[in-house]
Each structure stands twice: as structure tokens, then as C-alpha cells.
Amino acid sequence: MNMILAVMYREYLIRTTSLTWAFYDLFMPLTYMLLFGIGLDRAFASGVQTGGQMVGYNSFFLGGVLAMASFGIAINTAYGFFVDRDNGMLYEFLTYPMTRGEFLVGKILFNSSLTLVQAAITVGLGALLLGIPVRWERAGFLVPVVVCGTAGWFFFLTTFALRIRRNDMFNTFINIAYFLLMFGSSLFYPLEGLPPWLRTFSTVNPLTWHSDVLRYLTIGLGSADTMVAESAAFLLFTFLSFAAAVRTLQGGIVK
Amino acid sequence: MSPTNAAIEVENLVMVYHPNSVHPVRALDGLSLSVRQGEIYGLLGRNGAGKTTLLRILTTLLKPTSGKATLMGLDVARRPYDVRKKICAVLQENAVEVFLSVEDNLTTYARFHSIPRHQTRERADRAIEQFGLGEFRKQKVMDLSGGLKRRVQVAKVFMVDKPVVFLDEATTGMDPINKRGTLEAIREQARQGRTIFLTTHILEEAEELCDTIAIIDRGGVLATGNVDTIKSLGSAVVDIRVTYESLDEEALAELSRLQLVKLERRHLTLELSVNSRQVSPFDVLQRMGRLGPVISFDVSSGSLEDAFIELLGNRNTGGSGR
Numbered sequence: 001m002n003m004i005l006a007v008m009y010r011e012y013l014i015r016t017t018s019l020t021w022a023f024y025d026l027f028m029p030l031t032y033m034l035l036f037g038i039g040l041d042r043a044f045a046s047g048v049q050t051g052g053q054m055v056g057y058n059s060f061f062l063g064g065v066l067a068m069a070s071f072g073i074a075i076n077t078a079y080g081f082f083v084d085r086d087n088g089m090l091y092e093f094l095t096y097p098m099t100r101g102e103f104l105v106g107k108i109l110f111n112s113s114l115t116l117v118q119a120a121i122t123v124g125l126g127a128l129l130l131g132i133p134v135r136w137e138r139a140g141f142l143v144p145v146v147v148c149g150t151a152g153w154f155f156f157l158t159t160f161a162l163r164i165r166r167n168d169m170f171n172t173f174i175n176i177a178y179f180l181l182m183f184g185s186s187l188f189y190p191l192e193g194l195p196p197w198l199r200t201f202s203t204v205n206p207l208t209w210h211s212d213v214l215r216y217l218t219i220g221l222g223s224a225d226t227m228v229a230e231s232a233a234f235l236l237f238t239f240l241s242f243a244a245a246v247r248t249l250q251g252g253i254v255k
Numbered sequence: 256m257s258p259t260n261a262a263i264e265v266e267n268l269v270m271v272y273h274p275n276s277v278h279p280v281r282a283l284d285g286l287s288l289s290v291r292q293g294e295i296y297g298l299l300g301r302n303g304a305g306k307t308t309l310l311r312i313l314t315t316l317l318k319p320t321s322g323k324a325t326l327m328g329l330d331v332a333r334r335p336y337d338v339r340k341k342i343c344a345v346l347q348e349n350a351v352e353v354f355l356s357v358e359d360n361l362t363t364y365a366r367f368h369s370i371p372r373h374q375t376r377e378r379a380d381r382a383i384e385q386f387g388l389g390e391f392r393k394q395k396v397m398d399l400s401g402g403l404k405r406r407v408q409v410a411k412v413f414m415v416d417k418p419v420v421f422l423d424e425a426t427t428g429m430d431p432i433n434k435r436g437t438l439e440a441i442r443e444q445a446r447q448g449r450t451i452f453l454t455t456h457i458l459e460e461a462e463e464l465c466d467t468i469a470i471i472d473r474g475g476v477l478a479t480g481n482v483d484t485i486k487s488l489g490s491a492v493v494d495i496r497v498t499y500e501s502l503d504e505e506a507l508a509e510l511s512r513l514q515l516v517k518l519e520r521r522h523l524t525l526e527l528s529v530n531s532r533q534v535s536p537f538d539v540l541q542r543m544g545r546l547g548p549v550i551s552f553d554v555s556s557g558s559l560e561d562a563f564i565e566l567l568g569n570r571n572t573g574g575s576g577r
Contacts, residue, residue, distance in 0.1 A: 006363075006366045009363070009366060010366075010367075013352075013355055013359055014352070014354050014355065017354045017395075018354075087350065087351060088346065088348035088349045088350035088408075089351070089352060091316055091350065092344070092350035094316055095315065095316065095342065095343070095346070095421075096339060096367045096368070097336070097368065097369070098336075098339070098367070250335075
């Protein structure tokens, strides 16, 4: 536990050296809601139809933007490996008296706490400024879902960040992954109207599971059974990604 | 040597990079060595000889292809976590938190190495003073020069009490005064019973510091022993240093055609190393006497550098690049 706290402390020290960075992280999803969300809300004035009911676009988008924010923080944290590698710190870290798992968990726990603040700001101001009908009685469940979501994406990206040793190549990989995962999911639109091939892809995309669960918890959209299944699938995704990331770190990333 | 007396034991270690590729790289080729507790052990070798690979295996960054390495009796491949509790390392790359201040670099490092909080400040202060970092204490490391960054990196390991310290070219980029201070700090650590395992390309440094030296090449140990033993392997080498009032360039060109281990000219001073098995030092001295009016001269037996060059100079490979 001491080592996890030490890694979190280190992440905190680095993050607090740039307030611009922190400000961007905290307010990015709300800004997304205020610009992109409002734009589409006006364009689809009658709302979007999903699960047999009509929902305002801003309300529909809230769960998606929270998932996107977790994904964004996970990407930034994974990019940290390149900064650490450039500064020589990555290899030095790996000689410290901690397990590879403690290193990864410490890195993401601090950044997950940022995602939690980000989610609180987005949900609170989304309800206040945009009139989104938030199901406050479920808000407590957002904590594990936001933390697990951020961690899952971070562990998933870690394996690639460590194996793809070139910053520019990782950048390309992220662009492709971002594009495929975001547009092939329920993040921006319901899956019902999609062509079968895209719908199939989106159904097995963990970003869909993540967005759906957040949408269920924030505005109550979807069924409890589906949410349980999607939560379990995302947990499995997180666990497998964690195992792969630890294995990559143990296998000798220094070549 | 009894196993209980050894800080590090390496037996028949092999490391092959990209084993399934068309061009696998054999960085270590059956390397064996033993390091006693409390000694300063120097690993010397050309670029690509396998020094960094060995260090990376011993610090748990890499797993060997085959063979065994133990540190304080712990198998580095099987019990890496326990090994990491026993070591601290200055790696070849600069490793500093560039966004943090000098002070935060030290306190963060202390936290990772479980230094009690009430001791952290005192130890950081001591390291800052020892490495002349006082005036930079609050500065972000990204604003410091390369040499200062290296001082911050080295200062960190002297804050903690681990039984084995790895130093990979630790004094690179330091000015002579700080280099001297670092060497003294290393000696002090060894006096306290810590085992120091270092690599360096500065052979005078190794000669001054190390209790035992191993020269490695092509992934194996070429020679090992204390400084005198290693130097004796190059005992056929004689160093000659002559300073002239003026130099006859033609005669110098003729001299340079002889088979010399080393010939360096610094203005009107010539420094030569002669392998007496190949060329008579007396013949060389006679020829040097004809080069011009002599102000001073000095003849001495070979240095560690001479032994190094004699041992490795004729081995015609560049190593694996690791």
C-alpha cells in the first residue's frame, strides 16, 4: 500500500506543477457538453429515440461524455510512459522496491480521482445549466464505475504504450483507436439505427459497455439486466488488460 | 568463496536479444563472476561488451535467456521483487523528475525507498550539501544543466541504505570537483559495508576506487582480479612521457611508424606506451632522444588503461552494441 501511495504522491506532484493541465482535465467534458452537446441538442430538437423512448440529446450524451473523459485521462496517463522513458525515469522506477502491479495501480488511482472530480463537475453543472434529469439516487454508483472505467482503459493502453516504443507510432495508434472506439460505440448515438456490421462491432466495444452503464446511472436509460452484463464484461476487460500490462512490464520492456 | 560471503553471484549467464529473428544478438555469452559483500567491484569493457545488459539483469529490468544470477542469495529472475528491496541504482540514462524541484526529487525517492518521514528531510539536506546542490534546491530540474541533473540522480542513491548499489557510469558529465566528491562518497558507502557494483569508461576512476575489477568482452569475462593483478596482465607495457623545447617533425613521423600501444602529442609533450614484447623501450627512448632538446622525461610501468588496451586492443570486434 505504501508503494501505491508513493506513486500517487509522485503523480500528484507532477500534476500540480501545471494548473493549465489540471484545469483542462477537470473542465474538458463540461466544455464538450456546452459546445458539442448543445449544438446537437438543437439539431435534434425532438431528441433521440432509444429503447422505445425519446431522450434529449444533452441527456443522452452525458454518459458518453463521461466515458470519453475517462478514456481521455487514460490516454494522458499512458502518454506519461513516454515522458518517463524520455527522462530515464521509467527504467529507474522498475528498479524500485515495488511490484509492477503497484506501479500501475498507483499511477491510475491518482488520475482516477481526477476523473471523479471531473465527473462531479460535469454531472452537477450539466443538471444545473442544461437541465439534464439526473438520477441522483444512483450517483454513488458512479464512483466505482468512473474509477474502474478509467483504470480499464489505462491498463488497456499501457500494453501498447510500452510495446510501441516510438512516440509518433503510439500517437498514430491512439488516433486510430480513438476514432474506431468512439464512433463504433453508443457514445454519440444509440445503436438501434446503425447498420448491422457497425452495430455488431459497437455491441462488443468496451466503450459501449462503459457509456451504457454511465448512462443508466446518470439518467436511468437502459435495463438493469443489460447493465449487469455490460458491467461484468467491462470488469473482465479491465482484469485482462491489467494482467496484460503487468505481464508486459515483467517481461522486460528494456530492449 | 562461500555463498554467504557473496553479494552477487553470476553463473554462466546468457542473454540473447531477438532470439527468433534472423540476426539474434548474443549480448552475454556464459558470463560468470562473483562479488563479495562490502567491496567496490568495477566492470570494464568496450562499448557493446555486455556491461549494461548485465546491469539490467542484476537490477531486474531484464530476464536472462539462461544461466543464473543471485543477489544477496536471491535469484534475480525468480524473486525480482525481493531483489529490488536490496538494491538502488544509478542507470546510464539520466533519470530525474524534470518537472519537480531538486528537493522534491530527493523526497519522492526517499518515499519510494520507505525512508521514515522524520528522517527524509535530514537525509535530503545531507545529500544536497554533499553534492553541492544547495543553491538549486528549489529549482525545477528541467532548468538545470546535464551535469547538475546527474548530480541529482546520484545524490538520490546516497540517501538510502540498501546493501547493494549499482552505478552505471555515475560520474559522466560531472565537473572534476563533484566527481572527486562522488568518488569519496562511494568509498564512504563501501566502508559502511555496502557493496558497490560500478561500470565506468574512466579507467583512472576504476583504478582509484575498485577492490576488484573484471574486464569483459563479447559477453564474457576476459580477466578479473584486483587492480595490481589486472595491471600485471599488461606488465609488458612501459609508459614514456617526454617534454621538448622543440620537435623534429620528420623524426616524429618516423617514430610514429613503430608498433606502439599509444602515441599522443600535446603541444611539445609526447606520451607513448610501448609493449616491450613487441618493441624495445630502450630503442624507443633512443629515438625519442633524437627528436629535439629534452626539458623533462618520465618512464613508468603500465597503467590499468595500458592493460585494458593490451587485453582488448587486439580483439578485433565491436561487441553486440548492448
